Amino acid sequence: MKRKPIVGMSLKIYVNRMEEAKTMAKEMKKRLGQMEDLDLFLIPSMGTLYPVAEILKDSVIRYGVQNIAPKAQGAYTGEFSIESAEDLSCSLVELGHAERKALFQETPEMINEKVHLTLQYNMWPIVCIGEREKGEGRKEALKNQILSYLNDVSPERFRDLILAYEPEWAIGQPEPAEASYVHGSMFIIRDIVREHFGETASSAVRLIYGGSAKKETAMEIAQSEDVDGLFIGRFGHDMDNLEAIIRNVRKAKEGGM
Numbered sequence: 299m300k301r302k303p304i305v306g307m308s309l310k311i312y313v314n315r316m317e318e319a320k321t322m323a324k325e326m327k328k329r330l331g332q333m334e335d336l337d338l339f340l341i342p343s344m345g346t347l348y349p350v351a352e353i354l355k356d357s358v359i360r361y362g363v364q365n366i367a368p369k370a371q372g373a374y375t376g377e378f379s380i381e382s383a384e385d386l387s388c389s390l391v392e393l394g395h396a397e398r399k400a401l402f403q404e405t406p407e408m409i410n411e412k413v414h415l416t417l418q419y420n421m422w423p424i425v426c427i428g429e430r431e432k433g434e435g436r437k438e439a440l441k442n443q444i445l446s447y448l449n450d451v452s453p454e455r456f457r458d459l460i461l462a463y464e465p466e467w468a469i470g471q472p473e474p475a476e477a478s479y480v481h482g483s484m485f486i487i488r489d490i491v492r493e494h495f496g497e498t499a500s501s502a503v504r505l506i507y508g509g510s511a512k513k514e515t516a517m518e519i520a521q522s523e524d525v526d527g528l529f530i531g532r533f534g535h536d537m538d539n540l541e542a543i544i545r546n547v548r549k550a551k552e553g554g555m
């Protein structure tokens with residue numbers, strides 16, 4: 299099955315001033331707003347979502363939120379409702395990021411509930427998975443996360459789903475995981491999905507790598523046929539770098555789509 303390459307960037311809470319976020323979104327739209335052969339998305343700092351949405355809503359660049367409450371409405375003080383994401387024409391919701399699990403005690407059950415809510419509102423869940431430590435326990439950790447976060451998701455919905463493989467040990471580092479290690483993990487992930495959700499789900503789901511991803515290694519990481527793109531953090535804040543990352547992913551995927 300042909301899968302469209304996809305590159306996204308989360309700004310976490312690095313870019314929080316309205317003017318700074320607007321400038322970034324405008325620059326992105328100007329430089330990258332015409333691409334048709336690759337899906338591009340931006341996940342801004344939550345407080346800047348409205349002005350960023352106003353800028354990106356009439357472009358091909360998708361945007362979304364870093365988290366949602368597990369329910370659309372109710373007593374969830376301090377959380378963000380998917381209803382607001384829908385009204386702002388968001389097309390995706392990031393879920394289960396390592397920082398949410400480590401700092402805000404997000405549990406597998408909560409992530410699973412949010413995945414279902416996101417799909418119910420017809421947005422793409424970007425579900426983060428990844429082992430805590432490099433090496434041995436990788437397969438078991440990935441299997442546990444996939445099965446719990448995606449519990450009861452029907453195989454047909456996997457075409458709307460993006461799995462972001464973010465090994466926790468590679469986030470916030472000077473360098474990403476080695477390409478060969480990432481390729482091995484992506485193979486394992488597709489295999490787990492195949493075994494538990496079927497061949498169609500496994501060949502439809504898009505897999506992106508995140509964790510100190512940068513222009514220098516973007517092409518090598520994206521070269522495996524199991525890898526559909528990258529999830530960028532710090533090393534995309536500079537628009538020249540982001541553009542170079544996208545160029546390298548497109549090169550890696552040329553002809554291979």
Ligand SMILES: O=C(CO)COP(=O)(O)O
Pocket residue numbers: 308395464468469470471508509510511529530531532533
């Ligand atoms: O967590 C990430 C994206 O969600 C990656 O962030 P860094 O690239 O800054 O490590």
